[in-house]
Amino acid sequence: MTHQEPMKILIGIGGGPEAFTGLKFAARMSGKDCASIELLYVRAQDSGLTSGGMEVRVARENILEWGLELPGMTALRKASDILRDLGEIKGESEWRHAQTGGDPAGEYVQEYRGSCGGTVTLKLRTSPDVTTAVVDEAERFNADLVIVGGSPEPVEGLRRYLTPRSLALTVAAHCKRSVIVARHLEPGHGHLVCVQETERSRGMLERAVRYAQACDCPTTLLSVAPDTAGLESARRAVDEADAFFRNHGVTPLELLVETGDPAEIITEIGYDFSLIVMAESAKPWFAKTFSVAHEVAARARNSVLIVK
Amino acid sequence: MYASPIVIHYLREKRWFLITLVIQAVMLIAPVPEGISPEGWRVLIMTAGATILFVTEPIPLPAVALLIILGQVFLLGLDSSLVASSLMKDSVLFIMGSLMLAVALVKQKLDKRLALLIVSITGSNTYNIAFGISVFSGLLASFIGEHTVAAMMLPVALSLLQLATDDDNKRRALAVLLLFSISYACAMAGIGTPSGGARNAIMIDYLRDFFYSADDPATSQFRVSYFKWMVYAYPVFLIQLPLMHLILRRTFKTEITDLGPAVEKLKAQVGGEGGLTGQHYLAIALFVLTLIGWVGFSSKVGMGTIAILGATLFLVTGLVRWQDINTGVNWGVVLLYAAAISLGVQMRDTGAAAWVAGLFMDGLAPLGMDRGIGLLAAIMLLTTLLTNTMSNGAAVAVLGPIVLSIAMATGSNPLAVGMITAMSSAFAYFTVIGTPASTIVHSSGYLRPSDFMKVGWRMALMSFAVMLLASKLYWPLVGL
Structure with missing residues (x-):
């Protein structure tokens, strides 16, 4: 593998407590790879009719004049405190105003030097649409990896069809960068890399190796054939992936080949791992819900990385 | 690609x-x-x-x-x-002027003095402070618009929260109590006077446009004066205020029942800024003058003119910069209200409002709700449903022509129907976007949409009951 730039990890804070679990994982990756980390908090832009014609920025400016922190700042500070405890942040920094788009009174940035030379940036943004802002920020930051907090427990049964898709799943569907839908993201239990005998799956392997190397996580390879007729293809996919990993200095712990419903089996086996790693579906965004990768992301009780 | x-x-x-x-x-x-x-x-x-x-x-x-x-x-x-x-009516001028006044007042930094005044009256008991915040928020919001008061009171509540505890769970429990004390008091108070919200000004314009004729003295009752509106609506707000507090303290209990240390810290922080300055006295004087103008002269020159006059006085005295007003007011909303009211007039002129009113009546007749108190309840329910999905001003702008046509078709008192519609548009307790005050306190990050649902139905039931009782028992006493 050729020399690569240090990894850039964008973590969306504000999507719920699960996003905070991604911090430890990002810190672990950063330690090995000297990654740059950006913590992002997006506030829905609340102006117009809902605020009665007076911009909410007037209230925000009043809060700042009292010397109080804006709510997004509090969440970002909590996240940065966690990174500081993990040894990822050095020194002190102040909030500075930085208009990215949206409401200027709501947009602030704070930058720190990371412990091994990377940067840690806290960013507060406002936007009419949170998903669009996260996707946009991933592009601006040129992120290799986006971590967003998923719902702690998957939505099951009839509720799946009645409740709107979670923000994490929407970001995963729209973002062009690799996305981790984080749930109880504890590094140390290894990666389950799911492969198929397809070009998309092969294309994912390089990144899967990089992520495994960066976090120094043990890797297991899995391929699921929908029926016995597909078993041979599944075996070939696992063998090919095994050879690829070994060629790049990573020895997989275990090679698994299973038969059955792919989403169900991957969710079940993946339960014991820190992260389930899957290639992005070739389907368009509106049909991604029906792809195996996004179904696993929706149903799994642990974290899922969709590699783009 | x-x-x-x-x-x-x-x-x-x-x-x-x-x-x-x-x-x-x-x-x-x-x-x-x-x-x-x-x-x-x-x-x-x-x-x-x-x-x-x-x-x-x-x-x-x-x-x-x-x-x-x-x-x-x-x-x-x-x-x-x-x-x-x-597009340009007195109600639109009023919306424009009151938004400018809102920004001007928030910029005067009177909120810190207000915070001191509240805690000096209420003492350190948490529930007393919550009720004190509600009373002050409500009294102010009944005259100057809920967004103004919510923006002023939000830092007061946030300061108390930050000074009270570092425990996230305890702080959130306290936040829900204090923040709803602001937002619901503001929302309820907005019905109290015509200047309390855009919806009131819009309804006053509709009533005048639909029913008032300069040639017919019998229609003068449809030129609703500032004082007359207060007589009809202010008691309804005052009755709801303590009931709202009881519902909040019952729904959102907090472990922190005494805010003594936080209050002392707040006094030390805010008290260090010294007493009121000449600028503060001037701002208060201009505000009081505007109020006197609304109560005493709005029937002659229009509420919008008084609002514009108040905003102009703040500008010419240098109490607020035009840049602050320009960036703090969403001018698009003024244009939107203007266009919505203009469309409402077309609803009446083309008979569209009467046709929709007929459909509505056809639906209500089998339920026996096409007249009397049943009709008022149905209108209240319809308005509540709509106001929870859009701003209350927009809800009144859309519904106004229809409900007034219903009043005409059923021989009901249009004034009572109009008042019920404007007042029940304040019952936007279920959603964040229902009222500007809710949007502003929600921007603090402490409230969840589910909190609004949890307490909203209790609040709505209470408001429904008070409103119906007022329309049945109180309004006939004051000639409505």
Whole structure:
């Protein structure tokens, strides 16, 4: 593998407590790879009719004049405190105003030097649409990896069809960068890399190796054939992936080949791992819900990385 | 390759706009229903589209206003000068002036003194402070608009929260109590006087436009004065205020029942700024003058004129900069209200409002709710449903012509129907976007949408009961 730039990890804070679990994982990756980390908090832009014609920025400016922190700042500070405890942040920094788009009174940035030379940036943004802002920020930051907090427990049964898709799943569907839908993201239990005998799956392997190397996580390879007729293809996919990993200095712990419903089996086996790693579906965004990768992301009780 | 994601994002963000266009196209192609003129049907198509766009906001709201203006010229064939002149009414001037006043008042930093005043009266008991915040928020919001008061009181509550505890759970429990004490008090108080909210000014304009004739002295009751509105509405607000507090303290219990240390820290922080300065006294004097103007002279020169006068005085005395007003007011909303009211007039003129009112009545008749208290309850319910999905001003702008047509068709008192509609548009307790005050306190980050649902139904039940009792027992006593 050729020399690569240090990894850039964008973590969306504000999507719920699960996003905070991604911090430890990002810190672990950063330690090995000297990654740059950006913590992002997006506030829905609340102006117009809902605020009665007076911009909410007037209230925000009043809060700042009292010397109080804006709510997004509090969440970002909590996240940065966690990174500081993990040894990822050095020194002190102040909030500075930085208009990215949206409401200027709501947009602030704070930058720190990371412990091994990377940067840690806290960013507060406002936007009419949170998903669009996260996707946009991933592009601006040129992120290799986006971590967003998923719902702690998957939505099951009839509720799946009645409740709107979670923000994490929407970001995963729209973002062009690799996305981790984080749930109880504890590094140390290894990666389950799911492969198929397809070009998309092969294309994912390089990144899967990089992520495994960066976090120094043990890797297991899995391929699921929908029926016995597909078993041979599944075996070939696992063998090919095994050879690829070994060629790049990573020895997989275990090679698994299973038969059955792919989403169900991957969710079940993946339960014991820190992260389930899957290639992005070739389907368009509106049909991604029906792809195996996004179904696993929706149903799994642990974290899922969709590699783009 | 590159166009595809852009198109996908556009389609995703604008989906409700595209759905609206499809619905409007289908309605336009469909045969005009019986009982309504083709012009009336086209007005209804525009109203349906505007309502969907108000609720979903897929395009900038000023663009909705511009579409309404364009629709009146191209779809209804009205003269553009006529459409332009229908946009500016006293209620629109009032909305513009009161928004400028709102920004001007927030910028005076009187909130810190207000905080000291509240805690010096209430002491350190948490529930007393919550009630004190409600009383002060409510009294102020009944005159100057809920967004102003919410923006002023939010840092007061946030300061107390930060000083009270470092425990996230305890702080959130306290936050829910204090923040709802602000937002619901503001929402309820907005009905108290005509200047309490845009919805009141809009309804006053509708009542005058629909029913008042200078040649007919019997219609003078439909020129509702500032004082008369207060007589009808202020007691309803005052009765609700303590009931609201009881509901809040019952729904959101907090472990921190004494805020003594936080209050002391707050006093030390805020007290260090010294007493009121000349600038503060001038700001208070201008505010009081504006109030006197509204109560004493708005019947003659219009509420909008007084609001504009107040804002102008703040500007010429240098108490506020134009840049602050310019960036703090969403001018698009003023344009939107203007366009919505203008569309409301078309609803009446083309008979569209009467036709929709007829449909509504047909639905209510089998339930026996097409007259009397049943009708008022039905209108209250309809308004509550709509106001929880869009701003209360927009809800009144959309519903006003319809409910007043219902009043005419059923022989009900239009004034009572109009008052019920304007007042129940304050019952937006279920959603964050229901009232500006809720949006502002929600921006603190402490409240969840589920909190609004948890307490909202109790609040709505209480407000329904108070409103119905007031209309049955109190209003007849004051000649309504």
